Each structure stands twice: as C-alpha cells, then as structure tokens.
Amino acid sequence: MHTPTDIPSTRVSVIVNGQTLVRQVECRKHLVDFLREDCGLKGSHLGCEHGVCGACTVRLDGQIVRGCLVLAVQADGRQVDTVETTTPSPALRALQDAFIEHNALQCGYCTPGMLMAALDLVERRPDASREQVREWMSGNYCRCTGYQSIVDAVCTVLELQKAGGLKAQEARA
C-alpha cells in the first residue's frame, strides 16, 4: 500500500470576499479550516464537521455550501463569500438587525451559518411562507433559541423586502 510520507499540500488561489488569496494548503484541509487558519477569517464556525449542523455555511460561487464538506483545493480559482463579506448586501444587514431585534441568538455560535442560509433564502425565495422558512432553515442547528425567534427574524426581513424596505435601508446606510 502506498502511504504518503509527508502531508501532501498544494498551492491554491481563492477569491475570498472579493480578494484573491494565494496560499499553500494541505490537500486534506477543508474550506472552513482554510478560511479560519490560513485567511484569518474566524466568522465561519465548525460544529459537527460532518455536514449536519450548518454552522460552517458559506457561499461557493454564489451558492451556499457546507464549508466542512468542501476541500480548500476544490475552491481553487473559485469565489468564496463568508459572513465577513466587506460588501454586505442590504438583505444581510437587515438580517443581522432582525436577529438582534428578535433575540435570534444567544451564544451566537450558529449565527454566521444561520445568516448565510437565511440570506440565500431571502434572495432566492422572496415569497417564502413561514413553513418554507422553517424547512429551509432546518439544515442549521441552534441549541439556544428554540428556533422560533430565528424564524421570526427571517420572516421579518422577507416582509420588509416585500414592502420595498431593504432598498430604503441601503439609502440610509
């Protein structure tokens, strides 16, 4: 059997939050460890590290993914967006405000993943019902809030968006 004598690594170039970062990474390293350890971006969290909890949710080429189920080398040449994005959209800002307003976090560990999943929902399913919000967010675990306040916060932003309130916020900012 062939056994690697050292830990194989490779050079990657990833566009993280709009900035191209070139790093030497171990082939085995997943995207969130890469973001946290090699890019200094601690916003994306690791909970279960096998794709169940959703705390590591980030965007890869514009689509939400489990950051722990993607290798850093797979992201080579691609675009990654995290909760630390330097150009937060009005929807992301509104979600952050709504999470605070509704007490949709306690310890905050799940919040970055929640925000990334909710942002995708707000952008892709602007007409989602409360039930659809629950279903969409069911891939993200929270052990503090009991979820009601998180669903409340997301629904508030959906309502705000329908009423045209997100653009107004942008103008204010």
Add this chain to the structure above:
Amino acid sequence: MKSPAFDYIRASSPQHALQLLAQHGDDACLLAGGQTLMATLNMRLSQPTLVVDIGGLTQLAGITLHGRPGEETLRIGALTRHVEIEESPLVALHAPLMTQAAPHIAHRAIRNLGTLGGTLAYADPAAEWPACVVALGGTLVLLGEQGERRVPAASFFQGLFATARRDDELLIACELPVIAPGQRHHFSELARRHGDYAIAGLAACATVQAQPSSARVNAQVSGQASGQASGQASGQVTAPLGAQLSDVRLAFLSLGDRPVRATAAEAVLAAGPLNPARIDEADAALRAELQPFADLTHSAAAKTQMAATLMRRAVKALLAQ
C-alpha cells in the same frame, strides 16, 4: 475530526480518472460532490491515499432528452447536482418523480454540491435517488477502459453500499424512460425532521386509466350533496372508485439493504378496479412481502406500518393528480 492526509489530483478527463483508478486501485477514491465522502474523511471512516476529483468534468453533467418522439429517454449526467435536478423543467416534465424527491435530500447547502452519480454509486439504502431510478426502470451508464456498458437499475443495486460498478469503472450517467401518457408519479417519505434520513420512503409510479364517467359524476354529486370541500372529497373518498391502475411500480427506501420493490402489492393494485377492499388487500400483501431491517430507533414492525401508510397515501395521491 480532521481528515487523514491524502494526495489530491483533479482529473482532466474521464479517461484520466480511469487511468488513476487503474493505477492506484483501492488506495484511490473518487470525489464527485463530496457530500458523503468529505464527512467520511473527516470522521476517518475512509482513508484513501489519493483523492481523484472528478467534480470539474463538466462533460459528465447536464440533463438532455434523447431519442425519437414517443421513445424518448431523459439522460442525466452523473455529475448533475441535486439542485439542478430539483429545478430542471425537463425533469419536471419527463420524470416528475425526481422533481418530487429532490427536496427530501438533506438541505439546500448539500443539494448545491451533491451529485446524482455520487448518490447512485454510493448506494446508501436510505437515499432517495436509488429508489427513484428503480421505480422508473432507469438504466445506469458505466464507463471503463473497454468502453461503455449499461446496467438496469434493478440489477445495479446489489446490497448495502454495493453496486454493479466495478472498481475500475466510472458511473457517467443515468437514463430514464420519459413519463408515458396516463402515467403518474408520486414520491413521499417519513423522517423525524425535514432533511434527515428517511425512516421509510416510497417512490411510486403507475398508469391510471380514467375512471368510468358514471362513477365520476356520482362522486361529484355525492361530494356536493354532503357539503364537503370538493378537493377533499375527491382525494379521500370518491377518487378510488372505479379507477384502474396498471404498470404499478413501488420502490421503497430505508427498508432493506437496497431499494425494495413490492411486487406482490403492485400486482394486487393492478388486478382490477380500485376500491377500499382492493387497497386493503394490497396492504395485506405488502405487509406479507416486506421484511424491513430495524434501525436504532424503529422496529421492523414500525417500518412495515409506515410502508403501508406510505402506500395508501401514494395510491390516493396518484389518483388525485
């Protein structure tokens, strides 16, 4: 946990991937969408020394319609993502079973990366796609050094995580017969939470012969007379009367070591006009033929009960469409 160390090569073509598989044998493993492999790597359940990433082989992705009108086949490339199947108008039109099943696969973030081929090749008995392609009578296309070969879905799945794919082959596509006139599809599953593995699930197809017009008229009249909402009335009570099913195919997931066809129940359902007695008879046949595995939280008896419930719901749904 963290994955063990491995080397990583991005395959530049299907042939390149085949060469690497031939060269490295059991030490290599294929990375498609990675939504199962990455979890098993992180948990150190698999410890390859080489990961061959085929995710960039765009020629193995995509959904296309082939063949002459009337004999068309829907071909879905192995690297097509779950979410692409979920949102494909072609799939919705020609294989609505797949469209119905897709939202049950984990969660959006996982469906964005997970692939049809990865799921089929992994052959988890709790997965949705294997049951769907068995119910649809699909064909799996495998590529080896010698060229392509085709394996019917029914013989592709050979046991727990075991398939007809040889170690030196790539699963490159799945071909599905398009839905025929009068044919209807229904997918449903029971899980503790949305996105969890199903405790039991059912992919069902059948051809429904229009019920005799007299029965339909009577049904409508009785529905109105009793003051029930007409939608409820047709779904719950009146629709089965007189309707005739044929080509019934019931493929259950999470009940055994592979997708499980319920051929005895299928035969009963197709044996004559549907009525409550026939559905009861199918229920009894189903309970007699199924031998589900118990899991950590559900006994075989509980799974049998769920399977029977799913079948009754599926019959109702097929008739109500």
